[in-house]
Amino acid sequence: MDLLQMKDISKFFGENQVLNKVSLTIKQGEIHGLVGENGAGKSTLMNILFGMPVIHNTGGYEGEIFFDGQPYNPKSPMEAMEKGIGMVHQEFMLIPGFTITENIKLNRENTKPSLFSKIFGPKLEKLDIAKMREDAKAALKKLSMNIDEFLPVAGLPVGYMQFIEIAREIDKSNLKLLILDEPTAVLTESEADHFLKVIKTLASSGISILFITHRLEEIKKVTDNITILRDGCLVKSVATKDIEIPEIAKLMVGREIETSSANRRKINTEEKPYLEIKDLYVDMPGERVKGVNLKVYKGEILGIGGLAGHGKIGIANGIMGLYPTKGTILKDGEELPLNNPREMLKNSIAFLSEDRKGVGLLLDEPIDFNIAFTALEIKEEFIKKIGPLKIVDNKKIKDHAEKMIESLDIRCTGPEQRVGELSGGNQQKVCIARALTLNPDILLVSEPTRGIDIGAKKLVLDTLVKLNREHNMTIIMTSSELAELRQVADRIAIIAEGRVQAILPPDASDEEFGLAMAGHEKEKVVN
Amino acid sequence: MDLKKIYRKIGFPRLIISTFLVLLLIIATALKIPMSGIVQDILTRFGMNAVLVLAMVPSIQCGVGINFNLPLGVIFGLIGALVSMEFGLKSWTGFFVAILIAVPLSTIAGILYGLMLNKVKGQEMTVGNYFGYSIVSFMCIFWLIAPFKNPEMTWAIGGSGLRVTLSMASTIGGVLDNAFRFEVYPSWMPKWLVSFLEIVPLGLILTFAVLAAIVWIFSKTKLGTSMRVAGSSFKFASSNGVNVDKYRILGITLSTVLAAIGIIIYSQSFGFVQLYNAPLYVALPAAASILIGGASLRKAKIIHVIIGTFLFQGLLVVALPVINILSEGSMAEIIRIVISNGIILYALTRKEGETA
Numbered sequence: 001m002d003l004l005q006m007k008d009i010s011k012f013f014g015e016n017q018v019l020n021k022v023s024l025t026i027k028q029g030e031i032h033g034l035v036g037e038n039g040a041g042k043s044t045l046m047n048i049l050f051g052m053p054v055i056h057n058t059g060g061y062e063g064e065i066f067f068d069g070q071p072y073n074p075k076s077p078m079e080a081m082e083k084g085i086g087m088v089h090q091e092f093m094l095i096p097g098f099t100i101t102e103n104i105k106l107n108r109e110n111t112k113p114s115l116f117s118k119i120f121g122p123k124l125e126k127l128d129i130a131k132m133r134e135d136a137k138a139a140l141k142k143l144s145m146n147i148d149e150f151l152p153v154a155g156l157p158v159g160y161m162q163f164i165e166i167a168r169e170i171d172k173s174n175l176k177l178l179i180l181d182e183p184t185a186v187l188t189e190s191e192a193d194h195f196l197k198v199i200k201t202l203a204s205s206g207i208s209i210l211f212i213t214h215r216l217e218e219i220k221k222v223t224d225n226i227t228i229l230r231d232g233c234l235v236k237s238v239a240t241k242d243i244e245i246p247e248i249a250k251l252m253v254g255r256e257i258e259t260s261s262a263n264r265r266k267i268n269t270e271e272k273p274y275l276e277i278k279d280l281y282v283d284m285p286g287e288r289v290k291g292v293n294l295k296v297y298k299g300e301i302l303g304i305g306g307l308a309g310h311g312k313i314g315i316a317n318g319i320m321g322l323y324p325t326k327g328t329i330l331k332d333g334e335e336l337p338l339n340n341p342r343e344m345l346k347n348s349i350a351f352l353s354e355d356r357k358g359v360g361l362l363l364d365e366p367i368d369f370n371i372a373f374t375a376l377e378i379k380e381e382f383i384k385k386i387g388p389l390k391i392v393d394n395k396k397i398k399d400h401a402e403k404m405i406e407s408l409d410i411r412c413t414g415p416e417q418r419v420g421e422l423s424g425g426n427q428q429k430v431c432i433a434r435a436l437t438l439n440p441d442i443l444l445v446s447e448p449t450r451g452i453d454i455g456a457k458k459l460v461l462d463t464l465v466k467l468n469r470e471h472n473m474t475i476i477m478t479s480s481e482l483a484e485l486r487q488v489a490d491r492i493a494i495i496a497e498g499r500v501q502a503i504l505p506p507d508a509s510d511e512e513f514g515l516a517m518a519g520h521e522k523e524k525v526v527n
Numbered sequence: 528m529d530l531k532k533i534y535r536k537i538g539f540p541r542l543i544i545s546t547f548l549v550l551l552l553i554i555a556t557a558l559k560i561p562m563s564g565i566v567q568d569i570l571t572r573f574g575m576n577a578v579l580v581l582a583m584v585p586s587i588q589c590g591v592g593i594n595f596n597l598p599l600g601v602i603f604g605l606i607g608a609l610v611s612m613e614f615g616l617k618s619w620t621g622f623f624v625a626i627l628i629a630v631p632l633s634t635i636a637g638i639l640y641g642l643m644l645n646k647v648k649g650q651e652m653t654v655g656n657y658f659g660y661s662i663v664s665f666m667c668i669f670w671l672i673a674p675f676k677n678p679e680m681t682w683a684i685g686g687s688g689l690r691v692t693l694s695m696a697s698t699i700g701g702v703l704d705n706a707f708r709f710e711v712y713p714s715w716m717p718k719w720l721v722s723f724l725e726i727v728p729l730g731l732i733l734t735f736a737v738l739a740a741i742v743w744i745f746s747k748t749k750l751g752t753s754m755r756v757a758g759s760s761f762k763f764a765s766s767n768g769v770n771v772d773k774y775r776i777l778g779i780t781l782s783t784v785l786a787a788i789g790i791i792i793y794s795q796s797f798g799f800v801q802l803y804n805a806p807l808y809v810a811l812p813a814a815a816s817i818l819i820g821g822a823s824l825r826k827a828k829i830i831h832v833i834i835g836t837f838l839f840q841g842l843l844v845v846a847l848p849v850i851n852i853l854s855e856g857s858m859a860e861i862i863r864i865v866i867s868n869g870i871i872l873y874a875l876t877r878k879e880g881e882t883a
Contacts, residue, residue, distance in 0.1 A: 322766055342768030351766065359762045364826075373756060374767050376749065383749055390749040 086169030249514025282318030290498030303489030363420030368401030425456025574731030589778020590758030600786025637780030706730025
C-alpha cells in the first residue's frame with residue numbers, strides 16, 4: 001500500500017523555479033533514497049512534506065499530496081507530526097542543557113495532575129519523570145543504544161546526538177514516515193554502519209523511511225527504491241537493485257555543458273607550480289579543510305568543486321587568512337605567511353569572497369570607494385601627499401571608477417551610487433573591478449555566480465576568462481556549480497571530506513565527477 | 528524636489544526639534560526677551576559643548592559607537608586644568624599648559640581603554656557607560672587625596688582635598704571667549720564690529736573650527752579612511768588587510784583626547800572647574816547632540832556635530848527663560864533630560880546604520 005504519494009509538485013521562490021513537477025511514492029515499510037546535488041530541490045521537497053512555514057510564506061506549492069490515503073496539505077510542522085511524519089534534521093535540534101529524556105520528550109512530556117493544574121488547567125500539571133524515563137529508555141533500546149537516559153545532551157559525541165534525534169521521533173506512537181536528512185554526514189564509519197542497521201530494523205517494524213544522503217554506497221546498501229533529482233526535476237525513480245552506483249552518480253550530475261574546449265589550454269604539469277599548497281588545514285565552521293595539497297600553474301584557471309560542507313569554500317578563505325589556517329603555501333617557491341590577509345594582498349593575491357555582501361563589499365559606501373579601497377589600502381594608490389599627510393584623492397577614485405563602470409558594463413546611476421542598491425550581478429562586477437584595480441598575480445574567486453541571474457552569470461564568467469587570457473592572471477575559482485567550472489576551468493579539483501579527491505579535466509565524464517564528489521576512488525588523479 | 532524627499536533628508540527628530548525651537552523663539556519674542564542675549568547664549572553654549580560632541584565622531588567612525596566613556600577623557604582634561612591652576616598660571620599660558628598636560632595623559636588613557644574595548648566587541652556602549660561610572664567614582668577619592676596645595680582650590684578647613692567647584696576667574700576663565708573682546712575697544716572700530724564681538728564669542732568658535740577642521744582633514748587621509756572602513760565592517764576590513772583592532776584603539780584615543788581638550792574649553796567658558804560627580808553628566812548630552820544632528824551609531828560627520836549641538840543647546844537656551852516665565856521651577860532642566868535621554872533611546876531603536 002502506498003503510504004505517501006506526491007504528485008507533480010512544483011515550487012517557485014519568486015521567479016526562481018526550484019521544483020518542476022516532481023513525483024514521489026513511498027510504500028509502507030519501505031526505505032526510499034533521495035539523492036541529488038546541492039540545489040537539486042531535495043530540501044525544498046522535504047520542507048513541503050513537513051509543512052515548514054518557509055513554503056507557505058513564499059506562496060505555497062503546486063501539486064497534490066496523499067498521505068495514508070487522505071489528501072494532505074500540511075500548513076505547519078505540528079500538523080505533519082500529528083499525521084505521523086517525523087523528521088530528523090541535518091542540524092541537531094536538541095537543547096544542550098537538557099537531559100536525553102527531556103530532549104526525547106520535549107513538548108510531549110508525560111504529566112500527572114497536581115494541585116495547581118486542578119485550579120489553573122492542564123498547563124500546570126506535574127511532569128511524570130518516571131514514565132518519561134521509561135519511554136525514553138524504550139525508544140533508545142529500539143535503536144540498540146545503551147546509555148543513561150538521564151545524562152545531559154551537552155558533551156555527548158555527535159553520533160549519539162543523531163540517535164537521540166531519532167529516538168525522539170520513534171517515541172511518537174503514531175510515527176508512520178521518518179524523514180532523515182543526511183543523517184550519516186556527521187557519523188564515523190562504524191557509527192554509520194550501526195545506524196544503517198537500526199534503520200533497517202525500524203523499516204521492518206512498518207515505519208517508512210525517506211533517506212537523504214550524499215553517500216551513494218549507503219543508499220545502495222539500505223534502500224529499496226531510489227529517486228534522483230537534478231535541478232528541480234525528477235530524473236529517475238527506480239528500484240535499488242536495478243541501478244549501480246556509477247549510474248546514480250552520472251544521473252545526479254549530468255547536464256548539457258556548453259564547453260568551449262576549443263580555446264582551452266593544455267596545462268603543463270611538468271613545469272614548476274606557481275602556487276603550491278601543502279597540507280593545508282583551515283578551521284572554517286561548516287567548511288573545514290583537512291589537509292589539502294594542490295599545485296597551481298601560472299596562467300591557468302583552476303576550478304575547485306565539491307559538495308557543500310566538504311571544505312571547498314574553506315580553501316580560498318584559508319589561503320587569504322580569513323580563518324585560522326595551518327600548513328604551507330608557496331608562491332613561486334617562496335613561503336607566504338599564513339593568517340595574514342594584508343601580506344597575501346601585498347604578495348599580489350586577491351580574493352573575491354563568496355559572502356559578497358558581508359566580506360566583499362561595503363554596502364553603504366559608493367561604487368567608486370568600493371572599487372578603489374583595496375588598492376588604496378595596500379598599494380597606496382589614489383593618494384596625494386600634502387606635506388606629511390596622505391590625503392585620499394577622491395577625484396582620481398571617481399575617474400577610475402568611471403573607467404571600470406564602462407569597461408565592465410556595471411549598470412548604475414554613477415560612481416557615487418551606493419553599492420547596496422545594485423543587483424547581485426552588478427555587485428559582483430564591482431568586486432571584480434576592485435580585484436582588477438589591484439591587478440593581482442593570483443585571483444581567488446569563490447562562488448562568483450551565487451545569487452546572480454542567468455544573463456549576468458555569463459557576463460561574470462566571461463570577465464573572469466578575459467582577465468585570465470588578457471592579463472595572464474592565474475585564477476582559482478571555487479564553485480558549487482560544476483557546469484560553470486567545466487565551462488571555464490582548465491582543470492577541476494574535486495574536494496570531498498576536506499581533501500582533494502581528484503583533479504579532473506573539464507571534459508571528464510559526469511560519472512567521474514559524481515563519484516569523486518561522493519568520495520570514491522581516492523587514487524584517481526588526472527593531470 | 529518633492530516634500531517627501533526633503534522630509535527624508537531632514538529626518539523626523541530634527542524636524543520636531545527645529546519646529547519646537549522656532550516656536551520657542553517666537554514665544555520669546557512675544558515675551559520681549561532680548562534677542563541679542565539669546566543669540567549670545569546660544570553661540571557660547573554651542574562653543575562650550577561642540578568639542579565634547581566632536582569627540583563622538585572618531586569613536587563612531589572607528590566602529591565603537593557612541594563613546595559613553597567620555598568622562599575618562601574629561602578627567603584627564605580636568606587634571607590638566609588643575610595642575611595649571613595649582614601653579615597659578617594665567618590666561619593663555621595657563622590654557623596651553625593645561626592642554627599640554629591633558630593631551631599626553633588622555634592619550635595613554637585612551638590607548639589602554641581601547642585595548643580593553645577590543646576584548647568586549649559588540650558591547651562597547653554598555654561597558655563604556657559602566658567604565659565611566661567606575662572611573663568617576665574612583666577619581667572622587669583622588670580629588671580628596673591629590674597633593675594640590677593652592678589654598679584657592681582646597682577646602683578652607685583642613686587645607687587638603689579639592690573643592691567641588693573651583694573658580695577659574697583669576698586664572699584661565701574666559702580666555703577663549705574673550706579672546707577678541709577688549710575692555711576698551713580701539714576708536715577706529717566701527718560700532719557694528721564692537722557689538723558683533725560682544726555677542727559672538729569669536730575665540731571659542733574659532734577654536735572649535737580649528738579642531739573640527741583637524742578631525743575633518745584626518746577623515747580624508749588614508750589613516751582616517753582605513754579607520755572608517757574598520758568601523759563599517761569588520762569582515763570587509765580584515766579581508767582587505769586592515770588591522771581593525773589597531774584602528775579601534777586609534778579612534779577611541781582620538782575621542783578621549785578630544786574629550787580632554789573639550790572639557791578645558793568648556794570649563795574656561797563656564798568659569799568653573801567641576802569635580803567629583805560632574806564628569807558623569809558630560810556623555811549623555813554629547814551623545815544626544817550628535818544623534819540629533821543626524822549621526823547614527825555607525826556614521827558620523829562634522830556637519831552632524833554642528834547641527835546637533837546647535838539644535839540641542841539652542842533649545843535649552845531658549846527654553847530656559849521662556850518656560851521659567853510661563854511655568855515654575857526647574858522645567859527647563861527637566862526638558863533637557865527628557866530630550867537628551869529620549870533622543871538616545873530613539874537612536875538606539877534604529878537599525879544599525881540608519882540615522883536617527
